[in-house]
Amino acid sequence: MDIRPILSTLRRHKFTASLLIMQIALTCAIICNAIFLIGQRIERMDIASGIAEHELVYVNLAYIGSRPDAMARAAADIAALKEIAGVKSVTLTNQIPFGGSSSNMGIRADLMPQKDTINAAQYLGEDLLSTLGVQLVAGRDFRPEEYRDITDVFAALGKGDLNAVPKQALVTRAVAERLWPGQNPLGKQIYVGQGIPLTVIGVTAQLVRPNQFGEGAQYSVINPIRVSITQGAVYVIRCAPQDREQVLKTALAKLKGLDPNRLVLDKGTVDHLRRDYFQDDRAMAGILVGVCLALLIVTALGIVGLASFWVAQRNRSIGVRRALGATRNNILHYFQTENFLLTTIGIALGMVMAYGINLFLIVHYELPRMPAFYFPVGAGLLWLIGQAAVLGPALRAAAVPPVVATRSV
Amino acid sequence: MLTYYFDLALRSLKRNRALTALMVLAIALGIGASMTTLTVLHVLSGDPLPGRSGSIYYPQLDPLDMKDYTPGIEPPEQLTWTDGMYLLHSKRATRQALMTGGMVPLQPTQSSIDPFQAVALYTSTDFFPMFGVPFQYGTGWSEAEDNGKARVVVITSALNDKLFGGKNSVGQILRLQESAFRIVGVLGDWHPNPHFYEWYMGRYASDEDVYLPLTTSRDLLMEHDGSTDCWGNGGGDPDHLETNNCTWLQFWVQLDSPASAAAYRDFLMHYSQDQRTAGRFMRPPNIRLRTMMQWLDYIKVVPSDTVLQTWLALGFLAVCLINTVGLMLAKFMRRSGELSVRRALGASQRAVFGQLLMESGVIGIAGGLSGWMLALLGLWLVRQQPANYAKLAHMDVTMLLMTFALAVSASLLAGLLPAWRACRITPALQLKGN
Numbered sequence: 001m002d003i004r005p006i007l008s009t010l011r012r013h014k015f016t017a018s019l020l021i022m023q024i025a026l027t028c029a030i031i032c033n034a035i036f037l038i039g040q041r042i043e044r045m046d047i048a049s050g051i052a053e054h055e056l057v058y059v060n061l062a063y064i065g066s067r068p069d070a071m072a073r074a075a076a077d078i079a080a081l082k083e084i085a086g087v088k089s090v091t092l093t094n095q096i097p098f099g100g101s102s103s104n105m106g107i108r109a110d111l112m113p114q115k116d117t118i119n120a121a122q123y124l125g126e127d128l129l130s131t132l133g134v135q136l137v138a139g140r141d142f143r144p145e146e147y148r149d150i151t152d153v154f155a156a157l158g159k160g161d162l163n164a165v166p167k168q169a170l171v172t173r174a175v176a177e178r179l180w181p182g183q184n185p186l187g188k189q190i191y192v193g194q195g196i197p198l199t200v201i202g203v204t205a206q207l208v209r210p211n212q213f214g215e216g217a218q219y220s221v222i223n224p225i226r227v228s229i230t231q232g233a234v235y236v237i238r239c240a241p242q243d244r245e246q247v248l249k250t251a252l253a254k255l256k257g258l259d260p261n262r263l264v265l266d267k268g269t270v271d272h273l274r275r276d277y278f279q280d281d282r283a284m285a286g287i288l289v290g291v292c293l294a295l296l297i298v299t300a301l302g303i304v305g306l307a308s309f310w311v312a313q314r315n316r317s318i319g320v321r322r323a324l325g326a327t328r329n330n331i332l333h334y335f336q337t338e339n340f341l342l343t344t345i346g347i348a349l350g351m352v353m354a355y356g357i358n359l360f361l362i363v364h365y366e367l368p369r370m371p372a373f374y375f376p377v378g379a380g381l382l383w384l385i386g387q388a389a390v391l392g393p394a395l396r397a398a399a400v401p402p403v404v405a406t407r408s409v
Numbered sequence: 410m411l412t413y414y415f416d417l418a419l420r421s422l423k424r425n426r427a428l429t430a431l432m433v434l435a436i437a438l439g440i441g442a443s444m445t446t447l448t449v450l451h452v453l454s455g456d457p458l459p460g461r462s463g464s465i466y467y468p469q470l471d472p473l474d475m476k477d478y479t480p481g482i483e484p485p486e487q488l489t490w491t492d493g494m495y496l497l498h499s500k501r502a503t504r505q506a507l508m509t510g511g512m513v514p515l516q517p518t519q520s521s522i523d524p525f526q527a528v529a530l531y532t533s534t535d536f537f538p539m540f541g542v543p544f545q546y547g548t549g550w551s552e553a554e555d556n557g558k559a560r561v562v563v564i565t566s567a568l569n570d571k572l573f574g575g576k577n578s579v580g581q582i583l584r585l586q587e588s589a590f591r592i593v594g595v596l597g598d599w600h601p602n603p604h605f606y607e608w609y610m611g612r613y614a615s616d617e618d619v620y621l622p623l624t625t626s627r628d629l630l631m632e633h634d635g636s637t638d639c640w641g642n643g644g645g646d647p648d649h650l651e652t653n654n655c656t657w658l659q660f661w662v663q664l665d666s667p668a669s670a671a672a673y674r675d676f677l678m679h680y681s682q683d684q685r686t687a688g689r690f691m692r693p694p695n696i697r698l699r700t701m702m703q704w705l706d707y708i709k710v711v712p713s714d715t716v717l718q719t720w721l722a723l724g725f726l727a728v729c730l731i732n733t734v735g736l737m738l739a740k741f742m743r744r745s746g747e748l749s750v751r752r753a754l755g756a757s758q759r760a761v762f763g764q765l766l767m768e769s770g771v772i773g774i775a776g777g778l779s780g781w782m783l784a785l786l787g788l789w790l791v792r793q794q795p796a797n798y799a800k801l802a803h804m805d806v807t808m809l810l811m812t813f814a815l816a817v818s819a820s821l822l823a824g825l826l827p828a829w830r831a832c833r834i835t836p837a838l839q840l841k842g843n
Contacts, residue, residue, distance in 0.1 A: 023728055064514040154646035230647070280795070280796060295728055305736045306739050313743045
């Protein structure tokens with residue numbers, strides 16, 4: 001189809017046409033970036049935790065008054081919790097994935113460089129792997145005799161005595177691959193603090209850090225150190241998914257019976273914890289989807305309105321064309337092509353703007369560069385919307401009878 | 410004449426009801442979305458202490474070792490116990506207060522209320538006068554009580570209502586972590602937002618329940634929450650935070666003139682140099698002295714999602730406006746025949762412009778008004794969101810005026826442009842064409 005007549009018509013409506021092009025360009029630019037942002041949020045919410053999320057409940061306690069022998073209390077609590085029917089395993093850990101607080105440390109593969117290579121979450125607690133359901137992919141778990149009480153470790157560190165600090169560590173595969181790419185990490189040393197050496201005795205599959213995913217979501221290290229609830233530690237209990245509610249209820253009653261002088265700060269399932277953790281992301285993704293839909297609808301209605309006007313305005317010339325032998329299809333294609341041209345120019349402009357907006361987001365929101373495939377997605381959407389919107393007015397134009405040519409306005 | 414124009418506009422708008430509705434809706438949606446997000450942004454980036462914030466400063470020191478040091482690096486956000494106590498006791502500012510947040514178990518004497526975790530702020534005497542905290546009953550505590558680790562507590566009016574039915578509870582006993590505290594004051598209505606002085610426990614809508622001396626909290630080893638950042642081999646043993654290499658305290662000072670601010674900066678510099686000479690500090694003196702609003706800006710107190718939503722809404726408004734201008738223009742141009750007839754019959758360009766402007770202005774104002782209502786609905790929706798700042802999202806006078814300004818300028822823009830374009834047609838050419 002010859003597009004020259006279309007171009008010459010548009011030249012007579014330069015201002016209106018350029019407004020439509022601007023609108024399509026802006027819509028395209030915003031939608032490309034919004035879809036990219038939605039993708040980012042979904043990716044974030046889909047993060048693999050590496051733990052048996054559906055089988056875990058947790059209880060977070062605090063003492064009301066002075067603390068009795070907290071470490072012994074913790075051991076008694078754990079023993080009691082293990083006796084509950086349906087409980088597979090129990091741990092008292094310093095932090096839990098998707099929990100509010102986190103304990104992190106800088107680790108490096110070399111003693112020399114004075115810069116921390118990576119920042120990793122530091123998980124503590126006995127039977128952590130089996131309770132959380134973290135998979136061991138190489139090496140071994142800690143032996144019972146390797147565990148130390150955190151109170152002893154603190155006391156030793158306070159005196160500068162490094163011998164009482166347990167020297168074994170488990171790292172995630174992500175840490176191992178970052179520190180020793182392509183090598184066997186077992187037996188390798190990692191250094192923490194001012195150069196305390198720890199030996200890697202095992203490598204786990206995924207174990208997500210509690211939060212701050214931007215620093216390397218799977219950067220986690222486990223140390224064989226027992227904690228007590230005075231350090232804000234959390235009881236995590238593993239059981240079958242259908243038993244969770246009952247186990248949690250029994251556990252709370254048992255813990256209260258063992259020492260009534262405590263408050264329950266928080267309790268629930270890890271599923272719930274995860275849902276709460278990402279609620280802001282879910283809300284933001286919802287808003288972005290809403291904005292995209294609203295933009296597409298407004299733009300589509302704008303195209304419908306504009307096309308309707310043009311069809312009505314050119315009623316007579318359409319009649320003349322029909323009288324001179326143009327088929328209905330010729331008229332239909334004319335308006336479809338016109339819309340395609342306008343949309344294409346708009347999309348081309350929109351791509352440039354989308355790239356600009358992405359650059360702005362990279363600088364101000366530390367977002368990654370938008371992958372190229374988001375551009376055709378936005379373009380395709382707008383072409384589709386444009387063609388769908390113009391179809392009605394174009395069909396109306398095609399239905400104009402040739403006899404109109406003989407009538408005056 | 411204006412009523413005639415108005416009548417003309419209404420007739421024209423009625424002829425294309427669907428289109429009119431579309432244009433009004435587009436403007437309304439754009440303005441509604443923009444005003445909702447701008448209001449949230451305005452609330453979140455507000456000044457928590459109007460009239461006072463200019464003389465409140467947040468000093469920072471850098472006690473870290475040379476690991477990860479690069480010149481120009483930002484010092485840690487908080488102070489160590491040693492530095493915080495030194496700065497507090499030096500009293501080089503008009504007023505100064507050292508603080509951190511925490512959770513403390515509270516056992517009401519009334520058996521009807523279960524024990525619960527109260528949100529606490531551990532601070533020092535100047536906290537109340539420096540931030541202009543109003544009291545309903547009683548006062549804050551004295552410096553002597555700070556030094557004496559006294560068991561005194563100031564409670565909020567919300568807690569006073571809950572425990573004492575709103576009566577004057579000064580002199581009553583409150584049991585915190587199994588110790589008896591004497592209530593010395595009950596706060597009045599005080600809810601600064603952002604929660605600037607302690608931002609780790611929550612940046613918005615996070616009022617404390619109780620305030621007590623920092624020294625007392627350490628004496629009783631009360632739990633400190635928020636952020637503890639340690640370096641070296643020390644570890645973060647919560648029972649020995651005073652001697653560990655950890656930063657965990659926030660320090661605010663009141664400096665009434667630029668000269669005293671400069672003097673305080675010198676003081677921080679000299680202290681850093683002295684500490685470095687003494688071998689306690691490793692790094693070259695690295696200090697900051699930001700005003701409160703600079704500090705809030707530095708810690709990026711406004712959630713980045715909120716800023717992003719504002720940009721998104723403004724982009725949406727732009728699309729909606731362009732859409733309306735385009736439609737309006739197309740509509741006017743379609744009537745160029747009619748307009749030329751009127752021009753040929755003697756209507757001046759001004760009169761035609763006025764008539765068209767009235768038509769587009771009606772659309773703009775209707776859109777603006779509906780937009781304002783949509784913004785109220787939008788803010789209501791925001792308040793249903795889970796975020797902690799959500800319940801603060803209310804429109805105030807400033808934002809009301811701004812909505813009005815935005816609506817008027819949006820409608821003018823949407824009205825002027827098409828009217829101006831359409832009234833420039835040359836009647837002769839158009840008439841000939843027909």
